[in-house]
Amino acid sequence: xxxxxxxxxxxxxxxxxxxxxxxxxxxxxxxxxxxxxxxxxxxxxxxxxxxxxxxxxxxxxxxxxxxxxxxxxxxxxxxxxxxxxxxxxxxxxxxxxxxxxxxxxxxxxxxxxxxxxxxxxxxxxxxxxxxxxxxxxxxxxxxxxxxxxxxxxxxxxxxxxxxxxxxxxxxxxxxxxxxxxxxxxxxxxxxxxxxxxxxxxxxxxxxxxxxxxxxxxxxxxxxxxxxxxxxxxxxxxxxxxxxxxxxxxxxxxxxxxxxxxxxxxxxxxxxxxxxxxxxxxxxxxxxxxxxxxxxxxxxxxxxxxxxxxxxxxxxxxxxxxxxxxxxxxxx
Ligand code: TYM
Numbered sequence: 001x002x003x004x005x006x007x008x009x010x011x012x013x014x015x016x017x018x019x020x021x022x023x024x025x026x027x028x029x030x031x032x033x034x035x036x037x038x039x040x041x042x043x044x045x046x047x048x049x050x051x052x053x054x055x056x057x058x059x060x061x062x063x064x065x066x067x068x069x070x071x072x073x074x075x076x077x078x079x080x081x082x083x084x085x086x087x088x089x090x091x092x093x094x095x096x097x098x099x100x101x102x103x104x105x106x107x108x109x110x111x112x113x114x115x116x117x118x119x120x121x122x123x124x125x126x127x128x129x130x131x132x133x134x135x136x137x138x139x140x141x142x143x144x145x146x147x148x149x150x151x152x153x154x155x156x157x158x159x160x161x162x163x164x165x166x167x168x169x170x171x172x173x174x175x176x177x178x179x180x181x182x183x184x185x186x187x188x189x190x191x192x193x194x195x196x197x198x199x200x201x202x203x204x205x206x207x208x209x210x211x212x213x214x215x216x217x218x219x220x221x222x223x224x225x226x227x228x229x230x231x232x233x234x235x236x237x238x239x240x241x242x243x244x245x246x247x248x249x250x251x252x253x254x255x256x257x258x259x260x261x262x263x264x265x266x267x268x269x270x271x272x273x274x275x276x277x278x279x280x281x282x283x284x285x286x287x288x289x290x291x292x293x294x295x296x297x298x299x300x301x302x303x304x305x306x307x308x309x310x311x312x313x314x315x316x317x318x319x320x321x322x323x324x325x326x327x328x329x330x331x
Contacts, residue, residue: 005139012197017185021145067290078308089132182251191240
């Protein structure tokens, strides 16, 4: 059975893009993979996080993943900082990875923007830690949204260079599992921007804890154009907001874009938004409700993460110790 590793930053409440791009896939992949799912709190602090909020968001995120269907008995759910192997391997990878490689990472450029000099060194070497997350488990398949593809290519470059430098075949190559639909869900306020849990505007995203009224309001306020829905998929080109809403509908209703348009062509956004609200509420509300229930018992959530960390450590520790020996560290 192939091993899966994937992670999500507890830097906010997971949003619909996280769900469609990653979490929904994680749930399905549990059937025929050995899965390790990680709340990457060390990645989160590459930008400032209020400590109390980081803690509560980590627990909320654990609750959301359990509510969405992650099985912490059969698989592993834990927070990154609880397993020190991640930091140790990340340091080795900081020394394997090249500045030129990191300079090409578009996510750093997007996040740091023009104010590059004022961002943390952690944000810059973030992809090296991500490579360490995956390779500490020698995981071979990584389910992510499209925005993480470049980081996984870097992971493969790091694995290859490590193997080459130390003359071994130690780390495997990894395969990105990117969903065929909704791999990049866009902001509800701007169809050219990715939906993100760290966007300053909560109106730009549907959060996994939103209730039905909040979802309805956010969809009603979502930016659109003034045209009706086209009959052909090509008619969505150049209409990013329309395309995004149709994509969300299709992904949640398990339909193709063409099937959605066949049902809704010629409609204005008023009625389409109502139909979309029903589909989104149908998918999200049960998860939000179960999350509320799980949040009542913080001790249980902490104990799920602790037990996951112990099992994660049992896998990662021997792999990272072996990597350290290959580097020449006395162990
Ligand atoms: P993060 O926390 O930004 O997002 C978690 C997952 O959600 C996907 N995603 C999206 N998919 C579609 N549309 C969107 N608008 C959208 N926004 C986010 C992301 O692609 C991701 O799969 N670097 C990672 C976390 C990480 C990781 C790892 C992932 C750390 N170590 C190792 C895989 C393996 C991140 O920031 O994800």
